[in-house]
Amino acid sequence: MVPEVHDEDIRAAALQYVRKVSGFRAPAAHNQEVFDAAVAAVAAATAELLDGLEVRGAAPARVAG
Template sequence: MCRNIKTLFNFDPPATTDEIYAASLQYVRKVSGFNKPSKANEDAIHLAVEEVAIATQKLLNTLVTNAEPRNREIEAERARARNAKRFGLENQE
């Protein structure tokens, strides 16, 4: 589940609100153990996701680096190549 959380810092263009929310949702799902919470826990999970998203946005806004921003397309291609090598999909599309 946590493998779906992507690095969000130092990209051009910067991480979107949707990407931050998705990462927050994955984090809360992992730590809570709920993929789909019961009605009794739905409000608590939603609140936690919102709070984690806010904290994540604050973190991303305050981090600094001297490194050049990474290009999303290049990083995505590198990830596809790593996955192809890892899972033996070099000849498949």
């Protein structure tokens, strides 16, 4: 069975990824905009991936909301 993935899960994973690759847990004010944009881009790419996956015999991977 494929576990349900909610929008909050996707955003949390995106935030963790951006923190890891940037080396910043919380960016300085002058980096906040680009940091937030990266989180949004990673989250969108992840949602697109999950929405496009087809797992035979399983429920949808992602539940919006």
